[in-house]
Amino acid sequence: MNPLRKPILAANWKMHKTVAEAVAFAEALQEQTGPLTDREAVIAPPFTSLDSLCRALKLEGYSASAQNCHWEEKGAFTGEISTVMIKDLGCRYVIVGHSERRHIFGETDEMIRKKAASVFTHGMVPIICVGELLVERDANSTFDVVGAQLDKALEGLVSDLVGRVVLAYEPVWAIGTGRTATPAQAQEVHAFIRARLEALFNKEVANRVRILYGGSVKPDNVDALMAEADLDGMLVGGASLEVASFKRIVQFES
Ligand code: 13P
Numbered sequence: 001m002n003p004l005r006k007p008i009l010a011a012n013w014k015m016h017k018t019v020a021e022a023v024a025f026a027e028a029l030q031e032q033t034g035p036l037t038d039r040e041a042v043i044a045p046p047f048t049s050l051d052s053l054c055r056a057l058k059l060e061g062y063s064a065s066a067q068n069c070h071w072e073e074k075g076a077f078t079g080e081i082s083t084v085m086i087k088d089l090g091c092r093y094v095i096v097g098h099s100e101r102r103h104i105f106g107e108t109d110e111m112i113r114k115k116a117a118s119v120f121t122h123g124m125v126p127i128i129c130v131g132e133l134l135v136e137r138d139a140n141s142t143f144d145v146v147g148a149q150l151d152k153a154l155e156g157l158v159s160d161l162v163g164r165v166v167l168a169y170e171p172v173w174a175i176g177t178g179r180t181a182t183p184a185q186a187q188e189v190h191a192f193i194r195a196r197l198e199a200l201f202n203k204e205v206a207n208r209v210r211i212l213y214g215g216s217v218k219p220d221n222v223d224a225l226m227a228e229a230d231l232d233g234m235l236v237g238g239a240s241l242e243v244a245s246f247k248r249i250v251q252f253e254s
Contacts, residue, residue, distance in 0.1 A: 001226050001254050005210045008166060008233035009250045010042040010127065011240030012067065012095060012214070022049035026056035028243045033250055036061025040233075041250045042127075043240075044095055047081055054090045065093035065127060068101060071114035083115075083122040094119045095127045095235075097153060099172045103133075109152035116153055120161050127166040127212070127235070128153045130193075134173035142171075143192050150196055159201045163208040167193060168235040174215025176237060183224045183231075186213045190230035219248035226254040 001007060017025065022045045029041070037060065044065035045053050054064045070080035086094060096119065097112035112128065119126040130149040132142045146169065154162055169189050174181050181189075190211045198206035213225055214235030225231055240246045 001231065002207075002229060004207055005232045007039045007226065007252075008042055008210055008212060009039060009246075009252070010044065010065065010093075010168075010212060010233065010235045011246055012044045012098070012235055012237050013046065013240060014067070014100070014237060015046055016241055017045060017049060019049045019052050022053050023056045025243055026053055026062075029247060029250075030057070030059045030062060032243065033247050035059045036250070039250065042093055044093070050086070050091060051089050063092040064089075065095055066091055067095050067098065069094050069096065069115055069119060071111070071118035083118045083124065087122045087124055091124060093125050093127050093166065095129065095168075097129045097149070099129060099131055099170055099175060103172065109149060112149075112153050113155055116165070117157065120157070120164075125164055125166060127168055129168045129170050129214070129235070131170040131172050131175075131215075137171065137173060142189060146189060146193065147196055150193060151200065154200065159205050162197070162201050163205045166210050166212060166233075168212040168214050169193060170214035170235060172215075176216070178216050180216040180218070180221050180225075181213070183228050186225060187228040187230055190228070194230055217249065219245050222249045222252040223254055226252045 041062050042065050044067045066086045069083045073082050073084045096115040101107040116126040130146050132145040136145045194206045210232035212233040212235045213231050217234045217236045218239045
């Protein structure tokens with residue numbers, strides 16, 4: 001954590017919760033946690049709940065995110081949702097390039113680059129996910145994989161915009177497995193990402209960008225992870241589905 005960068009605690013609900021469940025969660029979380037000034041809580045529900053959630057998140061410091069988008073404004077793309085439509089709901093963030101999109105649905109770096117650019121074009125902020133598979137870590141190619149994903153996702157963006165990007169390092173072997181990266185393992189990759197941003201853009205951009213960690217974040221490991229210098233927040237799957245557990249993550253202490 002670094003005082004220059006306001007931490008983001010983000011819930012990625014994936015394919016969970018009905019509209020009623022999403023709204024009840026948002027109300028309970030805000031009631032129990034209160035307004036936030038030194039950190040941000042972000043909730044990314046399925047598209048079906050996004051409109052209701054945008055309306056239900058009213059307190060300072062709370063905002064909504066989409067989990068995905070299409071880069072075209074409109075057209076013959078059955079089943080897709082455009083950034084224009086997401087912006088129209090009052091949504092602030094869009095997750096792009098989540099490993100489940102990359103590995104289950106075959107999204108390429110080029111698609112992710114177009115999505116991130118489209119999110120910016122429509123006045124929102126992309127949360128761009130990067131991360132290596134277990135075989136890639138075992139082959140010592142973590143930095144090559146993450147570096148290449150980063151370079152391609154940010155290609156063509158001007159520094160002004162890149163400074164506003166949120167990145168999420170999510171090692172695929174840690175997602176939903178209960179096998180969290182140790183704080184030191186996460187810090188090593190986050191520091192690499194920040195150095196890469198400085199090389200690609202400049203030091204000011206590198207210092208501004210918030211880099212979240214994701215992969216089996218829980219109430220009992222959040223404090224140690226957030227204590228690392230280059231971890232600026234968390235992107236949480238399973239442990240974000242219950243109010244009590246996500247609340248504890250939002251209220252991390254480092
Ligand atoms: P888990 O917290 O369930 O491991 O999921 C992490 C994730 O994919 C968040 O985007």
